[in-house]
Amino acid sequence: MRELLERHGLRPTKSLGQNFLIDGNILRLIAEAGGAGEGVDVLEVGPGLGVLTRELAERGSRVTTLEKDERLQGVLAETLAGLDVRVVWGDALDFDYASLPAGTRVIANLPYYISTALLTRFMRSGRVASATVLVQREVAERLGAQPGQDGYGYLSALISLHGKAKLLRDVPKGSFFPAPDVTSSVVRLDFTGEQPPEGLVRLLEQALHHRRKTLRNNLRMAGYAPEVLDAAILGAGLPADVRAEDVPLPAMRELHRLLS
Numbered sequence: 001m002r003e004l005l006e007r008h009g010l011r012p013t014k015s016l017g018q019n020f021l022i023d024g025n026i027l028r029l030i031a032e033a034g035g036a037g038e039g040v041d042v043l044e045v046g047p048g049l050g051v052l053t054r055e056l057a058e059r060g061s062r063v064t065t066l067e068k069d070e071r072l073q074g075v076l077a078e079t080l081a082g083l084d085v086r087v088v089w090g091d092a093l094d095f096d097y098a099s100l101p102a103g104t105r106v107i108a109n110l111p112y113y114i115s116t117a118l119l120t121r122f123m124r125s126g127r128v129a130s131a132t133v134l135v136q137r138e139v140a141e142r143l144g145a146q147p148g149q150d151g152y153g154y155l156s157a158l159i160s161l162h163g164k165a166k167l168l169r170d171v172p173k174g175s176f177f178p179a180p181d182v183t184s185s186v187v188r189l190d191f192t193g194e195q196p197p198e199g200l201v202r203l204l205e206q207a208l209h210h211r212r213k214t215l216r217n218n219l220r221m222a223g224y225a226p227e228v229l230d231a232a233i234l235g236a237g238l239p240a241d242v243r244a245e246d247v248p249l250p251a252m253r254e255l256h257r258l259l260s
């Protein structure tokens with residue numbers, strides 16, 4: 001990898017989250033766990049030098065990969081030569097995920113500074129069947145958290161509405177070049193493909209926006225009238241001073257119904 005970087009006159013850019021995977025075992029584990037294989041549509045975000053991309057394509061997947069850093073054009077032309085890979089140059093936050101084939105599997109070592117924004121886009125596209133990704137361990141813990149547990153918040157609730165998360169394993173800093181500041185984890189998210197009602201998603205965002213506040217305060221700040229809100233909280237069987245991150249999803253659904 002160092003030789004590749006040197007030959008192409010490249011240096012990893014920290015602000016783009018460029019921590020390249022140098023552990024072949026982890027690379028194969030992600031490809032395997034993500035379901036890469038013959039005829040599978042795979043989306044990767046951030047090919048970097050193309051090592052994971054190549055692993056995915058060599059397993060027979062049809063790979064689309066999104067890369068923002070155009071300095072990597074030369075190196076990717078070399079590492080991906082002859083493989084069935086479509087590289088889309090640009091910001092992954094601007095990509096139209098609804099244009100993906102239904103059942104697409106995301107397999108990626110995500111740029112950490114936008115990992116939660118990307119995960120939200122994947123699940124809300126309705127086109128992504130699963131996402132097997134490397135993220136910061138702290139994000140991985142939030143993905144699988146249940147109400148009342150540390151780390152439970154809007155992202156955890158959104159995952160529960162769309163499917164489920166499974167933490168596969170931690171990955172030490174030394175598996176990357178350069179080593180990142182934090183430990184990483186491989187997580188697999190499986191999505192049902194069903195889209196929850198928009199109003200429920202908005203309610204969760206409003207309710208879980210400020211952590212450690214009461215549900216009532218958060219929803220008051222979002223503009224609900226106090227008397228309507230108090231009646232709905234009572235009607236959903238919740239204590240008046242319940243904290244938003246302690247409320248189970250069925251009660252949130254009931255609250256949404258009562259407020260609609």
Ligand SMILES: C[S@@+](CC[C@H](N)C(=O)[O-])C[C@H]1O[C@@H](n2cnc3c(N)ncnc32)[C@H](O)[C@@H]1O
Pocket residue numbers: 016017018019020021022045046047048049050051052053066067068069090091092093109110111112114
């Ligand atoms: C953690 S590195 C992963 C590189 C490679 N897949 C690997 O595992 O070694 C993240 C990659 O995402 C790219 N990237 C960063 N921000 C991006 C963005 N907004 N849109 C698309 N790609 C981005 C970086 O340039 C880098 O190639």
